[in-house]
Amino acid sequence: MDTNGSLNGNVPAGPLAEKWDNHRFNMKLVNPANRRRYKIIVVGSGLAGGGAAATLGELGYNVDCFCYQDSPRRAHSIAAQGGINAAKNYQNDGDSTYRLFYDTIKGGDFRSRESNVYRLAQVSANIIDQCVAMGVPFAREYGGQLANRSFGGAQVSRTFYARGQTGQQLLLGVYAALSRQVAAGTVKMHSRTEMLEIVLVDGQAKGVITRNLVTGEIEKHAADVVIMATGGYGPVFYLSTNAMGNNVTASIRAYMKGAYFANPCYTQIHPTCIPVSGDHQSKLTLMSESLRNDGRIWVPTKEGDPRGPAEIPEDERDYYLERMYPSFGNLAPRDIASRAAKRACDEGRGVGDTGLGVYLDFTDAIKRLSLPVVQQRYGNLFDMYEKITGENAYEVPMRIYPAIHYTMGGLWVDYNLMSNIPGLFVLGESNFSDHGANRLGASALMQGLADGYFVAPYTVGNYLASQTPGDYSADSSEFTQAADDVKDRIKRVLSIDGKRTVTSFHRELGLICWDYCGMARTDQSLTKALDLIPALKEEFWENVSVPGGGDELNPELEKALRVADFLEFAELMCYDALVRKESCGGHFREEYQTQEGEALRDDEHFSHVSAWEAPRNGGRPVLHKENLEFEEVEFSVRSYK
Amino acid sequence: MDLTLRVWRQKDGQSTGTLETYQISGIIPDMSFLEMLDVTNERLIEEGKDPIAFDHDCREGICGACSLVINGRAHGGFSGTTTCQLHMRKFNDGDTITVEPWRATAFPVLKDLVVDRTSFDRIIQAGGFISANTGGAPDGNAVPIPKPDADAAMDAAACIGCGACAASCPNGSAMLFVAAKVSHLAHLPQGMPERGQRVLSMVAKMDEEGFGNCTNHAECEAMCPKDISISHIAKMNREFIRATVRGE
Ligand SMILES: Cc1cc2nc3c(=O)[nH]c(=O)nc-3n(C[C@H](O)[C@H](O)[C@H](O)COP(=O)(O)OP(=O)(O)OC[C@H]3O[C@@H](n4cnc5c(N)ncnc54)[C@H](O)[C@@H]3O)c2cc1C
Ligand code: SF4
Ligand code: FES
Numbered sequence: 001m002d003t004n005g006s007l008n009g010n011v012p013a014g015p016l017a018e019k020w021d022n023h024r025f026n027m028k029l030v031n032p033a034n035r036r037r038y039k040i041i042v043v044g045s046g047l048a049g050g051g052a053a054a055t056l057g058e059l060g061y062n063v064d065c066f067c068y069q070d071s072p073r074r075a076h077s078i079a080a081q082g083g084i085n086a087a088k089n090y091q092n093d094g095d096s097t098y099r100l101f102y103d104t105i106k107g108g109d110f111r112s113r114e115s116n117v118y119r120l121a122q123v124s125a126n127i128i129d130q131c132v133a134m135g136v137p138f139a140r141e142y143g144g145q146l147a148n149r150s151f152g153g154a155q156v157s158r159t160f161y162a163r164g165q166t167g168q169q170l171l172l173g174v175y176a177a178l179s180r181q182v183a184a185g186t187v188k189m190h191s192r193t194e195m196l197e198i199v200l201v202d203g204q205a206k207g208v209i210t211r212n213l214v215t216g217e218i219e220k221h222a223a224d225v226v227i228m229a230t231g232g233y234g235p236v237f238y239l240s241t242n243a244m245g246n247n248v249t250a251s252i253r254a255y256m257k258g259a260y261f262a263n264p265c266y267t268q269i270h271p272t273c274i275p276v277s278g279d280h281q282s283k284l285t286l287m288s289e290s291l292r293n294d295g296r297i298w299v300p301t302k303e304g305d306p307r308g309p310a311e312i313p314e315d316e317r318d319y320y321l322e323r324m325y326p327s328f329g330n331l332a333p334r335d336i337a338s339r340a341a342k343r344a345c346d347e348g349r350g351v352g353d354t355g356l357g358v359y360l361d362f363t364d365a366i367k368r369l370s371l372p373v374v375q376q377r378y379g380n381l382f383d384m385y386e387k388i389t390g391e392n393a394y395e396v397p398m399r400i401y402p403a404i405h406y407t408m409g410g411l412w413v414d415y416n417l418m419s420n421i422p423g424l425f426v427l428g429e430s431n432f433s434d435h436g437a438n439r440l441g442a443s444a445l446m447q448g449l450a451d452g453y454f455v456a457p458y459t460v461g462n463y464l465a466s467q468t469p470g471d472y473s474a475d476s477s478e479f480t481q482a483a484d485d486v487k488d489r490i491k492r493v494l495s496i497d498g499k500r501t502v503t504s505f506h507r508e509l510g511l512i513c514w515d516y517c518g519m520a521r522t523d524q525s526l527t528k529a530l531d532l533i534p535a536l537k538e539e540f541w542e543n544v545s546v547p548g549g550g551d552e553l554n555p556e557l558e559k560a561l562r563v564a565d566f567l568e569f570a571e572l573m574c575y576d577a578l579v580r581k582e583s584c585g586g587h588f589r590e591e592y593q594t595q596e597g598e599a600l601r602d603d604e605h606f607s608h609v610s611a612w613e614a615p616r617n618g619g620r621p622v623l624h625k626e627n628l629e630f631e632e633v634e635f636s637v638r639s640y641k
Numbered sequence: 642m643d644l645t646l647r648v649w650r651q652k653d654g655q656s657t658g659t660l661e662t663y664q665i666s667g668i669i670p671d672m673s674f675l676e677m678l679d680v681t682n683e684r685l686i687e688e689g690k691d692p693i694a695f696d697h698d699c700r701e702g703i704c705g706a707c708s709l710v711i712n713g714r715a716h717g718g719f720s721g722t723t724t725c726q727l728h729m730r731k732f733n734d735g736d737t738i739t740v741e742p743w744r745a746t747a748f749p750v751l752k753d754l755v756v757d758r759t760s761f762d763r764i765i766q767a768g769g770f771i772s773a774n775t776g777g778a779p780d781g782n783a784v785p786i787p788k789p790d791a792d793a794a795m796d797a798a799a800c801i802g803c804g805a806c807a808a809s810c811p812n813g814s815a816m817l818f819v820a821a822k823v824s825h826l827a828h829l830p831q832g833m834p835e836r837g838q839r840v841l842s843m844v845a846k847m848d849e850e851g852f853g854n855c856t857n858h859a860e861c862e863a864m865c866p867k868d869i870s871i872s873h874i875a876k877m878n879r880e881f882i883r884a885t886v887r888g889e
Contacts, residue, residue: 055775070696071762073802074704090782126778133778135771135831137794144785163795168703172798176770183766191759214751243698277671282679283700384702387726390671453775501686503679547686552653553752555694556686 048428049229051452080167108436152441238510437585812853
């Protein structure tokens with residue numbers, strides 16, 4: 001492993017609380033009359049990409065926005081259920097910008113950049129105002145004020161929500177703003193279009209190569225700046241709570257062209273998902289974390305207890321979270337709750353046919369609150385559970401198990417959200433920036449909108465102010481070369497004509513990642529993964545079977561290209577996990593734990609961002625470290641006891 | 642479970658399609674309908690045949706991508722259920738299941754079960770928004786919104802834009818979809834300034850896109866996986882009349 005000198009996050013000087021205001025003042029502006037002469041590419045139409053495209057359009061730039069779905073309204077932000085955080089302190093319960101900042105740093109296990117997190121907390125309040133102005137129907141109290149709840153282990157009520165469909169409503173707000181700009185002619189929307197390559201000219205990002213998913217046409221798009229907001233890479237594990245189309249393609253393509261990939265091993269496992277029911281399973285469904293506000297999690301005290309939940313008496317149940325973390329109980333953070341569930345199942349105390357499940361029981365909540373109250377709070381979730389499992393959770397406890405949910409890792413960006421490639425900005429879940437080694441509930445929606453609405457529009461403008469507009473051409477040799485590379489890749493994958501389906505490779509890769517780089521990782525397991533993945537990759541390129549052609553609507557081809565990129569990426573993820581010899585947040589190395597089985601950080605050696613550069617000629621990726629300096633907060637051991 | 646599938650196969654928008662029959666065995670009741678199609682596709686690929694193309698993404702009933710007419714009913718016709726949330730335990734061993742794409746003039750077929758729904762995007766572009774640029778918004782609590790209004794707005798805003806309403810309407814009308822958006826914004830104070838222009842533009846666009854008229858069949862409401870009520874259509878009609886009378 002090569003290690004280079006410390007990466008510079010370009011964090012502005014000055015006191016933490018004033019950095020963003022000062023920086024905004026110091027940034028260069030583009031004259032309004034000049035803005036339409038600049039062309040901006042935005043890949044992604046979720047909260048981050050859609051928000052940025054709409055806002056940049058409003059400012060008068062000339063924007064091209066891309067998504068692989070048939071409509072920008074279907075980006076996976078749509079699926080977020082629980083809510084969005086903001087430091088409004090409407091409840092007068094002691095919340096503040098500083099507290100949200102502090103909670104996020106601590107929740108991220110001291111592995112995020114202080115200045116970014118502070119800015120996130122600062123702009124959080126503006127997000128709520130903006131969404132209300134755009135017609136997002138947040139839940140209200142009888143007096144007409146916005147309602148809040150406490151979420152994901154926070155001790156204040158700062159989460160805003162729209163029933164169980166917060167992400168949907170926020171995304172529909174973004175989609176409305178985007179649609180308005182499409183009508184105004186500032187944004188051109190390219191749906192069913194997948195980015196397959198990024199194009200650099202003289203080291204600067206100047207465009208992308210895309211495939212029209214209906215006709216198969218390979219298109220060249222050039223611009224003054226490229227913004228990627230392509231979401232998370234959860235499906236590297238095959239099964240996850242992500243959409244079927246979530247991918248790492250855009251990021252890994254940029255990585256291969258020199259962008260650094262930061263902290264790929266930081267993946268979040270969500271404790272409350274519906275357990276796997278069989279080999280046919282294509283995705284896992286999240287049951288909102290809000291259920292943990294009233295449900296109680298337990299397993300039998302006895303190993304392999306064959307009795308149904310109703311027959312197990314109270315004193316033979318282990319409410320393990322309440323036992324181990326008395327002050328947070330069932331609301332312990334995601335990584336802690338997930339590992340505790342795994343431990344219970346590893347001890348043979350798991351429930352359900354597979355033994356990979358724990359109970360989430362509402363019997364006491366129904367007694368305490370009454371059935372109608374529980375129905376009102378969680379009715380839609382209970383309905384969803386029944387649709388999937390065929391069981392009525394008002395009568396029998398739900399069964400839940402952890403699943404891959406969110407990826408904190410992503411392309412490395414500086415304070416301006418620009419990658420190390422000039423002119424390539426990365427927003428939302430696809431960057432690495434704000435959540436450190438673990439993301440708190442209801443903070444991803446906040447980050448997506450912060451990046452898209454309130455950060456990128458300033459910092460991208462600042463970059464453009466230093467560029468001559470229109471200094472690009474899609475006819476240049478760089479574009480021709482990149483387009484040819486894409487065509488070759490497609491031709492190659494179609495011509496293999498092997499024996500195994502794309503999905504069979506994807507499933508196998510997912511299992512390797514889950515078994516050896518999942519909830520608990522060891523030197524041995526990661527070394528094993530690093531043996532298995534290259535072999536699988538080799539087999540893929542010799543034995544995959546992709547039916548149909550390249551110049552038609554061909555979902556198998558789309559999948560094949562994504563799985564090929566997951567195969568590239570999985571190795572990087574496992575390698576990062578191997579090299580990070582500590583446990584922090586979602587990254588749990590069994591070798592590094594306290595006597596009570598809690599994550600043991602090594603601040604002396606690992607208080608840095610690991611930003612990986614693609615190997616130039618085979619071999620291992622090159623590590624660049626960004627040292628994390630904490631001026632404002634002091635390291636402490638995350639304790640939720 | 643052993644099933645007989647009759648699936649609409651169509652090479653592309655220019656070709657004509659037909660229903661093809663497939664025998665499929667070993668389906669288990671816990672599979673979702675789309676997982677059943679996944680299994681079918683895996684087998685087709687292994688037999689060297691072209692798999693069935695269909696739209697899907699979230700597979701949890703919220704993105705609105707999935708879109709099949711199953712045994713003549715959009716999303717299978719089970720209350721509050723999208724195709725991706727439909728499980729095979731709702732079917733019986735030995736069943737014959739017919740699977741077709743959305744049928745509506747304004748949703749042309751692209752391939753097999755995949756249709757083009759960009760007409761919905763264009764209707765929203767015609768006015769399904771509040772013109773509030775980013776920045777400078779007043780405090781979120783500056784204008785209290787009575788809970789019943791916020792709830793009514795949310796009921797309408799729950800639409801996932803799947804198109805089942807238009808696909809199941811005998812006239813191919815998109816009224817429920819359009820009404821859901823008009824009603825969502827008309828229930829909120831922020832939506833008031835543009836309310837007249839909004840409804841007029843969206844309805845005009847809907848007609849232009851080739852969606853039919855509403856003649857109160859209420860099939861849309863019956864097939865809507867999000868239980869959007871046709872009372873929103875009444876609300877939209879009132880909005881429309883109000884705007885027309887005021888000459889907006
Ligand atoms: C089930 C679920 C529930 C969640 N609940 C919450 C919650 O309650 N609170 C919270 O804060 N967070 C939640 N999250 C996390 C949060 O929803 C996401 O992190 C966030 O919405 C990501 O937004 P994004 O804009 O970065 O990406 P996305 O919304 O995923 O958008 C990605 C966009 O990129 C496009 N794209 C991707 N690749 C390509 C390509 N190669 N070419 C072209 N386009 C491409 C896609 O089409 C899409 O438009 C949840 C996540 C899941 C999965
Ligand atoms: S109104 Fe119902 S059926 Fe129509 S698009 Fe919306 S969710 Fe789908
Ligand atoms: S796949 Fe998203 S609603 Fe069915």
